[in-house]
Amino acid sequence: SAVISQKPSRDICQRGTSLTIQCQVDSQVTMMFWYRQQPGQSLTLIATANQGSEATYESGFVIDKFPISRPNLTFSTLTVSNMSPEDSSIYLCSVNLGGEQYFGPGTRLTVT
Amino acid sequence: DAKTTQPPSMDCAEGRAANLPCNHSTISGNEYVYWYRQIHSQGPQYIIHGLKNNETNEMASLIITEDRKSSTLILPHATLRDTAVYYCIVFRANQAGTALIFGKGTTLSVSS
Numbered sequence: 001s002a003v004i005s006q007k008p009s010r011d012i013c014q015r016g017t018s019l020t021i022q023c024q025v026d027s028q029v030t031m032m033f034w035y036r037q038q039p040g041q042s043l044t045l046i047a048t049a050n051q052g053s054e055a056t057y058e059s060g061f062v063i064d065k066f067p068i069s070r071p072n073l074t075f076s077t078l079t080v081s082n083m084s085p086e087d088s089s090i091y092l093c094s095v096n097l098g099g100e101q102y103f104g105p106g107t108r109l110t111v112t
Numbered sequence: 113d114a115k116t117t118q119p120p121s122m123d124c125a126e127g128r129a130a131n132l133p134c135n136h137s138t139i140s141g142n143e144y145v146y147w148y149r150q151i152h153s154q155g156p157q158y159i160i161h162g163l164k165n166n167e168t169n170e171m172a173s174l175i176i177t178e179d180r181k182s183s184t185l186i187l188p189h190a191t192l193r194d195t196a197v198y199y200c201i202v203f204r205a206n207q208a209g210t211a212l213i214f215g216k217g218t219t220l221s222v223s224s
Contacts, residue, residue: 004155033211042199043156043214092155094211101148101212103155 002027002097004104012110013083020079021107023093028073033094034066037106043092049076083111116200121219124194130187132218134200137181145176146203146212147185149196156199156214159185190222 003026013019023032034046047068049055055068069077080087090106117135124130136145146161160167160174162183167174173186187194199217204210 031211035214042197042216045211045213048211090153094155096211100158100161102158105155106153108153 001100002029002095002102004093004095004102006091006093006104006107008107009105010108010110012112015084015111017083018079018081019083019109020077021091021093021109023076023078023104025074025095027095027097029095029097030073031096032070032076033096033101034068034076034078035092035094035103037090037092039088046078046091080109083109085111087111116202116215118198118200118215118218120216121221124187124190124220124222126192126222126224127189130190130194130220130222132185132187132198132200132220133182134185135182136200136202139180139202140204143202143204145174145180145183146201147172147174148199148201148212148214149194150199150217151193151196159198161203190220192222192224194220195222196220 005024007022032049035043037043045058046061047055047057049068049070051070051073067079088111090108092106093104144161144163147159148156150156160172162174176183197217197219199214201212
């Protein structure tokens with residue numbers, strides 16, 4: 001199994017600013033995934049982050065808005081840049097380990 | 113990955129069995145059926161998965177039809193803590209770099 005922690009757990013930010021979300025896993029994993037969950041909606045995959053290479057973004061998400069770092073096999077960050085109220089969501093990181101996908105507790109972001 | 117169809121909501125009385133259906137008529141031979149749930153404000157939690165045989169664990173049972181075009185998740189004795197959104201996902205397990213793609217799920221409400 002994998003235990004995933006995220007920081008911060010929640011934040012309230014002003015529009016136009018940026019927030020970096022950290023994700024730490026207690027196991028070494030090749031791929032880490034970032035999801036967004038807008039209020040009342042299901043989870044949407046933002047990108048897949050492979051250690052040592054550039055992240056792969058899903059349709060509708062771009063690197064300039066959501067830059068991702070993956071410096072080692074247990075850690076990743078997602079930055080939400082130039083935030084607007086539409087970015088208010090829960091952001092979750094996730095890993096696939098042993099055929100099962102595990103999720104962090106999420107970071108609840110509110111943009112005012 | 114193949115898409116799934118689930119009812120948007122279901123109700124269940126506490127102590128009764130909750131039977132959550134899922135249609136996945138375009139599932140491929142190497143795709144598994146996975147079930148996750150998301151309790152309010154938490155990250156998704158793995159429940160169970162299967163390929164073609166019925167499966168049971170400490171949380172639930174998974175019944176997959178012989179043609180694999182549909183399945184049912186069974187919570188044998190639902191409790192109030194089982195109130196959550198339940199996601200049925202078809203997924204090629206062990207495919208490196210592949211993330212779960214979530215549909216809208218079924219909101220299960222368990223009442224006393």
